[in-house]
Amino acid sequence: METLVFLVVMSFVIVLERTSDPSAGVLRGKQEARNLECQRISAAEAHARHPVQVPEPPARATGAQVDALDCQRLYMREGERPARDEMVLSSLRRDVAELVAAARAKVPHEPPLVWHVDAFYPDQAVAAKVAVAARTHMAELGLTVSDRVPLLAAGDIAVLGRLPAQQSYPTACARYVDQGVLGDDHVFMGLMIVDGREGQLHAGLCRRGQWTWLR
Numbered sequence: 001m002e003t004l005v006f007l008v009v010m011s012f013v014i015v016l017e018r019t020s021d022p023s024a025g026v027l028r029g030k031q032e033a034r035n036l037e038c039q040r041i042s043a044a045e046a047h048a049r050h051p052v053q054v055p056e057p058p059a060r061a062t063g064a065q066v067d068a069l070d071c072q073r074l075y076m077r078e079g080e081r082p083a084r085d086e087m088v089l090s091s092l093r094r095d096v097a098e099l100v101a102a103a104r105a106k107v108p109h110e111p112p113l114v115w116h117v118d119a120f121y122p123d124q125a126v127a128a129k130v131a132v133a134a135r136t137h138m139a140e141l142g143l144t145v146s147d148r149v150p151l152l153a154a155g156d157i158a159v160l161g162r163l164p165a166q167q168s169y170p171t172a173c174a175r176y177v178d179q180g181v182l183g184d185d186h187v188f189m190g191l192m193i194v195d196g197r198e199g200q201l202h203a204g205l206c207r208r209g210q211w212t213w214l215r
Contacts, residue, residue, distance in 0.1 A: 038071040085126050087199035096133045096191075099203040100141070102214040103189050106205055113187050118149040120192035130191050130201065150181040150188055165194045169204050170211035177209035184208060 041049075043057040046068035054068065088095075107113065117134045121127035138145045152160070156175050160168045169190060176182040188206040193199075203214040 041068050043068055082123075084193075084199045085123060088121075088126060088193075088201060089129065092130065092133050092201075095201045096130070096137050099191065099201065099214055100134060100137050100189075103187075103203065103205050104141075104143075106212055106214075107187065107207065111185065112144060113185055115143050115145045116149055116182070116186060116188045117145065118188070118190055120190060122193070122196070134189065134191060146186075150176050152176070152179065152181070165192070169206075173204075173206035173211035174209050176206060182206065 043054070046054040047056050115138055117131055117138065119127040119130035119134070121130060135145045135147070152172060152175055156172070160172055163171060169192075173188070176188065182188055189203060190206070191201055191203045194202045201215075205212045205214060
């Protein structure tokens with residue numbers, strides 16, 4: 001996996017924070033940016049990770065704060081993913097924003113809640129991207145988001161696996177409450193593909209044992 005390191009001044013970082021991918025729109029085009037996974041780190045940490053490519057930062061501050069984008073190129077380039085994965089990922093930011101807005105509209109006047117998010121998708125790597133995108137968007141909106149997901153006993157999972165999606169998610173929601181997995185001040189949002197032949201994300205909300213389909 002190829003590693004790319006970009007040093008950027010703080011003014012660039014402010015611009016980068018407005019994009020879904022920190023490298024998109026400033027350092028690379030959108031298509032190329034989707035083939036990168038980047039994280040923002042300090043210049044000192046960048047030098048420690050990549051001493052050859054990144055020079056040691058000056059001992060004294062120069063007035064301009066400098067950060068780095070530490071990017072790794074994905075093995076799979078644009079156009080190499082299955083068509084459904086491409087469809088889901090290409091509209092992920094928009095879909096997540098719409099679904100989170102729909103979820104918040106269901107509990108607009110509730111006291112502070114702890115949100116749990118998980119994604120159910122055939123490809124685990126894509127599922128992880130969907131869940132992270134939703135959690136990140138919620139956190140940016142000021143919601144309290146847990147990094148834990150509600151879990152059921154193995155027997156429940158075996159039964160749910162034999163049910164169609166339209167039944168399995170509401171049943172799981174009821175079991176979360178029955179087993180004390182979700183309290184009154186907790187809410188679970190699930191994002192999923194309901195029909196294996198489609199490429200659109202659906203979502204549902206579990207609150208106090210009641211499951212509500214958002215799309």
